[in-house]
Amino acid sequence: MKTSHRYVVVALLGLGFYANVASADENLFGYIKGVEVMPKGTYELDEQITYRGDKGVGTYHAWDNKTELEYGVTDKFEAAVYVKAQAINTKNIVVDAYIPGNETYGPKLSGVGAEFKYMFLSPAKDDFGLAGYLDLGYSWLDPHSGLDKDIYSVEAKLLAQKYFMEGQLVWAGNLGIESTYARRAPLSADRQASLPVDYDWPNHNEMEVELSAGTGLSYRFAPNWSIGGEALYEAEYETVVGQERWSVFAGPNIHYGGEKFWVTLTAFHQLKGYGHPGSAQLDDSLQLIERTKDEVRLKVGFDF
């Protein structure tokens, strides 16, 4: 935990540093994306910290950081680049082919990527908002085991948003598909020796497809402040077993939107799920192989 705490302090100090920088693509939700884009010629710096914890057994704490710079190319098209980092602390969990024992480290750079969003319809102007979203990513660390893994991903989403009560109540919905090509690095001889003889650690090329559907509602209950809830269904598919894993997360969020910055905090809890192959250690009624029971996400955006 020490390294994780240090990581949070560093990240929060980083946020403080940027606090003087001067919101359009304001995130009302932690996991669900809105339709609106940055106005032409404007920038936004987003800092996102996600805590993932509790696999029901052993110790599992993971921290993901994403620092993103968004730019309004036109009044309908937004482009962004991002850098990811992660920290992990896992002990006494061994899942065949997924988590080969203990791993602990502080924040390490873990990936880079680019995002693009095109707003077809504006929720404020056209009554119903619609946008297309594309994320191209490359990571070199596995977010689950914490070990080396090259991951190339392409994610496309259809984003919808609707204002009610002149904008006091906001609904958003997302549908997405992500294609991933990945390859793990071999385990070290020492780590291999510490594992059961039949422990399997495939390091061939993997292809996966993930489908997702999410929805959220946000209500502005006081000037600048909104509360809401969001839910996300994710399902992973691969060639041998078909649907490999699925999960449903849901939870509350709170949002502050100001002149210089906005902040959103979401607590996400896994309600139901399944992970294949099963594990003697993990609860089969949840997707705990590549997910945890709980997540907390903090997002802050600075516009300038």
Next chain:
Amino acid sequence: MKNIHSLWLLPVAAIVSPVYAADYLTVEQAQKAIFADAQSFEARPAKLTSDQQDKIKSLSGLRQRWDTQQIWRAVKNGKTLGWFVVDEVIGKHEFITYAVGLSPDGHVLGVEIMTYRETYGGGVRNAIWRQHLVGKTLADPFKLDEDVPNISGGTLSSRNVMDGVKRVLAIQKVLNLVE
């Protein structure tokens, strides 16, 4: 404005005070800006019945959020120059307070932004943008990017101010302030 603000639920008022606010015009300044020739302004606050609120919605397509509307009669030499109405609409983060001047025959004479607190969309304060609302009547379309330009990054604010002006015109008609 008391009953306007009471629309908000304020369970955590102590911690949610806005950290920024920009008050550009007082009521008196806004009155002078729109009715420069007026000699006096008679306060004529209107208490709207639920039936009147329904009619306002029917005429404008927009919900009347409160039952008291701040209205003044602009007077010169005993004659009505027009009607001055203070209203509020939802902005991106907070309410936008603005004033509308109406001619006795139901035209918009001017719009002044009194309080505004947004990052982008400050364009609703822009005189050129507000000029697009001058001369409008209830018969006009009131559509962004058709008869009123959209403000990039402030679409919700410009939409709500534009819709608000239409609602104020509907209030004038429902209260029989049209000659």
